[in-house]
Amino acid sequence: MNEHVLKIRNLRIESVAGTTLVDGVDLTVARGEVLGLIGESGAGKSTIGLASMGYARAGCRIVGGTIELEGKELRSLGAEGRRDLRGTRIAYVAQSASASFNPAHTIMRQVCEIPVYHGLMTRAQAKAHAIELFRSLGLPEPEKFGEKYPHEVSGGQLQRAMAAMAIAGKPDILVFDEPTTALDVTTQIEVLALIKKIIWEFGTAALYITHDLAVVAQVADRIMVLRGGRTVEMGTCEQILSAPVEDYTRLLVAERDVHHSLVSDALVDAEKTVLEVDRVNAAYGSISILQDVSLTIAKGETLAVVGESGSGKSSLARVIVGLHSATSGSVRFEKKTLDPNCRNRSRTDQQGIQLVHQHPDVSLNPRQTIGNIIGRPARFYGGLSGRALKQKITELLKMVGLPENFAVRKPGTLSGGQKQRVSIARALAANPALIICDEPTSALDPLVAQEILELLVRLQRELGLSYLFITHDLGIVQRLAHRTLVLLKGEVVSIGATREVFSPPMHPYTQKLIESVPAMKTNWLDGVLAARADRTAREEPTAA
Amino acid sequence: MKSSLQRPPLTAIIGLVIVATFLLLAIFGSYIAPYSEFETVGETWAPSSAEFLLGTDNLGRDILSRIIIGAQMTIGIAVTCTMLSFVIGTVVGLAASVASNVVDQIFSRSVDILLSIPVLIFALIVLSAFGSSMPVLILTIALIDAPRVFRVARALAMNVRNLEFVETAWLRGESRWWLMTREILPNILPPMISEFGLRFCFNFLIVAGLSFLGLGIQPPSADWGGMVRENGQAITFGISAPIWPALAIGLVTIGINLVVDWVLSMNARPSGASAEL
Numbered sequence: 001m002n003e004h005v006l007k008i009r010n011l012r013i014e015s016v017a018g019t020t021l022v023d024g025v026d027l028t029v030a031r032g033e034v035l036g037l038i039g040e041s042g043a044g045k046s047t048i049g050l051a052s053m054g055y056a057r058a059g060c061r062i063v064g065g066t067i068e069l070e071g072k073e074l075r076s077l078g079a080e081g082r083r084d085l086r087g088t089r090i091a092y093v094a095q096s097a098s099a100s101f102n103p104a105h106t107i108m109r110q111v112c113e114i115p116v117y118h119g120l121m122t123r124a125q126a127k128a129h130a131i132e133l134f135r136s137l138g139l140p141e142p143e144k145f146g147e148k149y150p151h152e153v154s155g156g157q158l159q160r161a162m163a164a165m166a167i168a169g170k171p172d173i174l175v176f177d178e179p180t181t182a183l184d185v186t187t188q189i190e191v192l193a194l195i196k197k198i199i200w201e202f203g204t205a206a207l208y209i210t211h212d213l214a215v216v217a218q219v220a221d222r223i224m225v226l227r228g229g230r231t232v233e234m235g236t237c238e239q240i241l242s243a244p245v246e247d248y249t250r251l252l253v254a255e256r257d258v259h260h261s262l263v264s265d266a267l268v269d270a271e272k273t274v275l276e277v278d279r280v281n282a283a284y285g286s287i288s289i290l291q292d293v294s295l296t297i298a299k300g301e302t303l304a305v306v307g308e309s310g311s312g313k314s315s316l317a318r319v320i321v322g323l324h325s326a327t328s329g330s331v332r333f334e335k336k337t338l339d340p341n342c343r344n345r346s347r348t349d350q351q352g353i354q355l356v357h358q359h360p361d362v363s364l365n366p367r368q369t370i371g372n373i374i375g376r377p378a379r380f381y382g383g384l385s386g387r388a389l390k391q392k393i394t395e396l397l398k399m400v401g402l403p404e405n406f407a408v409r410k411p412g413t414l415s416g417g418q419k420q421r422v423s424i425a426r427a428l429a430a431n432p433a434l435i436i437c438d439e440p441t442s443a444l445d446p447l448v449a450q451e452i453l454e455l456l457v458r459l460q461r462e463l464g465l466s467y468l469f470i471t472h473d474l475g476i477v478q479r480l481a482h483r484t485l486v487l488l489k490g491e492v493v494s495i496g497a498t499r500e501v502f503s504p505p506m507h508p509y510t511q512k513l514i515e516s517v518p519a520m521k522t523n524w525l526d527g528v529l530a531a532r533a534d535r536t537a538r539e540e541p542t543a544a
Numbered sequence: 545m546k547s548s549l550q551r552p553p554l555t556a557i558i559g560l561v562i563v564a565t566f567l568l569l570a571i572f573g574s575y576i577a578p579y580s581e582f583e584t585v586g587e588t589w590a591p592s593s594a595e596f597l598l599g600t601d602n603l604g605r606d607i608l609s610r611i612i613i614g615a616q617m618t619i620g621i622a623v624t625c626t627m628l629s630f631v632i633g634t635v636v637g638l639a640a641s642v643a644s645n646v647v648d649q650i651f652s653r654s655v656d657i658l659l660s661i662p663v664l665i666f667a668l669i670v671l672s673a674f675g676s677s678m679p680v681l682i683l684t685i686a687l688i689d690a691p692r693v694f695r696v697a698r699a700l701a702m703n704v705r706n707l708e709f710v711e712t713a714w715l716r717g718e719s720r721w722w723l724m725t726r727e728i729l730p731n732i733l734p735p736m737i738s739e740f741g742l743r744f745c746f747n748f749l750i751v752a753g754l755s756f757l758g759l760g761i762q763p764p765s766a767d768w769g770g771m772v773r774e775n776g777q778a779i780t781f782g783i784s785a786p787i788w789p790a791l792a793i794g795l796v797t798i799g800i801n802l803v804v805d806w807v808l809s810m811n812a813r814p815s816g817a818s819a820e821l
Contacts, residue, residue, distance in 0.1 A: 342717075366731065
């Protein structure tokens with residue numbers, strides 16, 4: 001059992017421009033063992049994952065070290081030799097299943113491609129094998145599932161189909177690159193359970209790449225913490241979680257542990273309602289997306305809106321800011337009913353509600369300087385110019401914790417967290433009463449996200465802002481929100497003080513959401529699955 | 545990306561040299577040319593000699609001088625046409641991207657109709673109806689080209705229009721003109737510039753083609769397409785006269801394409817390296 005399937009020694013990878021991406025990384029994976037690679041973006045996780053297949057992305061070069069797969073040195077094999085190993089001895093499961101499937105072919109055709117291409121099976125055998133895989137992966141109607149096209153199945157099912165595709169060639173080692181990051185927490189559980197099952201049943205070794213320590217704790221035997229292309233720490237799962245040696249690892253572990261609330265109710269002015277949404281219905285064509293949604297936000301208050309993707313969270317925000325018209329119901333801001341179309345609203349109404357988007361990369365115009373970006377609302381609404389405008393820009397930068405000289409830089413030179421700070425500064429420049437934050441931290445690394453959250457809380461305290469905070473991360477909600485609204489398929493399942501919403505008795509859906517958030521302990525997944533199986537056994541059996 | 549900026553590939557250097565040479569000819573042609581473009585200086589279709597490096601044409605004019613001076617006319621008209629068509633096409637394309645769906649549909653479908661008319665036939669009809677003067681020629685070619693520019697500009701602008709920073713500006717209440725010029729245009733400029741090179745080539749060939757058909761630049765002004773036509777007969781006698789202007793047309797086209805390829809490859813990402821080790 002102690003035989004090493006994959007052995008990487010002193011791996012060095014550089015970009016074409018000469019920057020070092022991975023620096024002297026050693027790792028081994030034994031048969032049947034799962035090694036978790038964890039780190040923030042830019043840590044080199046994916047680069048190492050791809051390098052274990054002897055592959056480097058365009059713009060990267062493997063410049064040193066050895067990569068041995070079952071004793072074969074991949075770098076000395078030719079391109080042909082490596083191609084023979086890929087898919088049959090080593091396979092890759094990417095983050096975005098929807099981007100990895102060709103939408104023009106059926107799933108069956110793509111799952112059968114590897115065994116047929118490598119001559120392992122005839123097409124008929126491959127098909128039969130695929131149907132077996134679909135069945136063991138718990139996909140609905142395994143005989144017919146393969147005839148569907150990628151867009152006809154859900155994200156979770158597609159991710160499972162991709163796992164089927166990866167194991168179709170019966171590889172010795174699987175590389176999972178953030179396979180659950182794009183999924184909802186409730187779907188994430190299913191995929192995680194499945195990955196565990198595959199590893200256990202097929203006895204394959206695996207590299208599991210993720211930025212989420214709690215997720216990797218569920219599947220990995222050992223964890224390797226990476227930062228800036230170097231190994232920070234390596235140890236067994238239990239050791240990393242309970243007794244981290246390095247400071248950086250300790251920070252990572254601590255990040256999730258913060259369960260005390262960052263906000264207090266003292267600053268909420270419950271008398272003063274800032275926003276009132278009253279029985280709003282909305283639809284895209286004939287598909288209803290919001291049904292009778294009502295909510296209120298008081299001055300200085302944070303209302304979190306949680307739900308899975310497709311629950312209508314973002315649509316609610318679009319209705320409030322006036323990008324999408326409600327079919328019925330009203331939105332009142334500071335006691336005035338707002339026009340459904342943002343363009344027909346008065347300046348003061350446009351100014352009063354600001355939106356902070358999810359993706360800092362596309363929410364700032366790459367061709368404008370930071371000074372222009374955050375100065376524009378001040379100029380547009382406040383009529384500031386010249387010296388006063390310059391002063392305002394400096395003041396705004398200071399507020400969000402950025403140095404003054406950032407005003408002349410362009411977004412391309414900033415990190416994700418810095419860009420998000422600029423986004424917040426731009427919203428502040430309009431002097432709003434309410435800021436709608438649409439998943440402002442979900443594209444950021446955990447430690448950076450934590451800083452952004454602290455910034456938002458500080459600004460709320462200093463400026464008396466109200467927030468409508470859209471997120472799928474329940475950890476954030478519990479730390480940040482005074483009140484919480486749980487949305488399921490466009491309907492309000494539960495609304496109230498955060499503490500009450502998340503303490504029993506809960507709505508079953510809220511309970512499911514809470515249970516699905518991975519806890520930072522190794523046996524959490526098994527516990528949840530056991531509890532779930534137990535409940536299903538007691539209640540009537542429901543379809544997945 | 546930086547490394548490719550510092551050292552352009554050989555093909556790009558060749559292209560740049562060709563384009564620079566012809567641009568210099570177009571600007572300073574009348575000072576460089578050994579003879580006048582109109583004057584008969586030798587016999588009809590005299591072969592190359594020390595006196596007439598490329599020989600003389602059907603009226604005994606020096607071909608080298610006419611090519612040098614003709615550069616100004618042919619390239620000048622093509623550049624003017626392309627600039628005009630880019631102004632029209634880009635402005636309308638940007639407008640369509642920020643307009644309501646109905647307006648966008650009206651623009652786009654009208655352009656589809658314009659595009660369905662064959663280029664040369666359209667040009668021939670307009671030029672024979674209004675007569676071939678310089679303004680009519682330039683306007684006609686610009687109008688033929690503008691729909692093609694519109695399509696590219698609109699498609700690029702649509703991609704940018706849906707980005708969140710444009711949405712933010714829209715929510716702020718910015719005017720459509722602001723969205724077009726400040727938010728979208730700067731972000732579509734790099735691909736539009738390489739498109740400019742390609743459209744220029746195309747217009748340059750139309751100018752030469754129309755002149756060849758006798759509807760372009762009118763004699764006795766020297767232009768390359770017209771020179772090919774005037775000397776076309778000579779090819780049957782094995783005389784090289786029509787080859788030279790044709791070669792000039794070909795060279796400019798190739799030169800610009802080489803430069804455009806380089807510009808396009810700089811814009812493409814990720815740059816450079818092979819995916820394998």
